[in-house]
Amino acid sequence: DVKVTQSSRxxxxxxxxxxxxxxxxxxxxENMFWYRQDPGLGLRLIYFSYDVKMKExxxxxxxxxxxxxxxxxxxxxLESASTNQTSMYLCASSLISQGYEQYFGPGTxxxxx
Amino acid sequence: AQTVTQSQPEMSVQEAExxxxxxxxDTSESNYYLFWYKQPPSRQMILVIRQEAYKQQNxxxxxxxxxxxxxxxxxxxxxxxxxxxxxxxxxxxxMKQTGANNLFFGTGTxxxxxP
Numbered sequence: 450d451v452k453v454t455q456s457s458r459x460x461x462x463x464x465x466x467x468x469x470x471x472x473x474x475x476x477x478x479e480n481m482f483w484y485r486q487d488p489g490l491g492l493r494l495i496y497f498s499y500d501v502k503m504k505e506x507x508x509x510x511x512x513x514x515x516x517x518x519x520x521x522x523x524x525x526x527l528e529s530a531s532t533n534q535t536s537m538y539l540c541a542s543s544l545i546s547q548g549y550e551q552y553f554g555p556g557t558x559x560x561x562x
Numbered sequence: 563a564q565t566v567t568q569s570q571p572e573m574s575v576q577e578a579e580x581x582x583x584x585x586x587x588d589t590s591e592s593n594y595y596l597f598w599y600k601q602p603p604s605r606q607m608i609l610v611i612r613q614e615a616y617k618q619q620n621x622x623x624x625x626x627x628x629x630x631x632x633x634x635x636x637x638x639x640x641x642x643x644x645x646x647x648x649x650x651x652x653x654x655x656x657m658k659q660t661g662a663n664n665l666f667f668g669t670g671t672x673x674x675x676x677p
Contacts (some may be wrong), residue, residue, distance in 0.1 A: 482664060491667040547663050548595040553607035
């Protein structure tokens with residue numbers, strides 16, 4: 450079974466803090482994704498990566514950066530957290546083959562106060 | 563740009579009954595993939611069913627089936643013999659066949675199965 454894990458289920462940070470969200474997958478998937486989930490908006494893509502050290506912006510990259518130093522790990526970084534970044538963050542991974550399903554982590558609910 | 567619309571924010575169904583969740587999408591692509599994902603309360607998102615746009619036959623997975631109408635850009639999910647474990651958020655999603663294979667999601671439908 451594919452397993453995607455995220456470092457925290459719940460996180461509370463203060464405005465202006467630097468925040469790291471970690472995601473690890475154990476199936477040697479090339480693609481990794483970070484989504485943000487908000488009620489009434491569904492999931493929106495923040496960044497994705499199709500290879501080590503490669504990254505592509507998604508639909509809402511502002512205020513975020515990412516890092517992929519190893520194939521199995523994809524980090525989302527909030528350089529200076531703001532209250533409007535309070536949300537559920539979902540990581541996913543997939544093979545690079547087109548049409549392949551994405552496997553999701555359990556999510557991190559981030560609250561910025 | 564691709565957009566996915568789910569017009570039913572919430573639905574409910576009696577246990578053992580059948581329910582249909584609606585999804586429409588807009589794209590200029592001719593080949594693509596469509597998905598239904600399920601997110602149970604406090605649990606991970608999992609794939610329910612997948613459809614390739616070039617296939618005319620509707621996909622089925624046990625109690626789950628889709629009605630794919632390519633010309634109408636419609637992709638509804640039918641759940642037969644609903645079970646309590648089907649209670650979840652359901653997301654319809656679109657993926658292009660070429661280029662970046664990220665998903666474009668709808669806003670979701672919260673389904674509650676009533677005992």
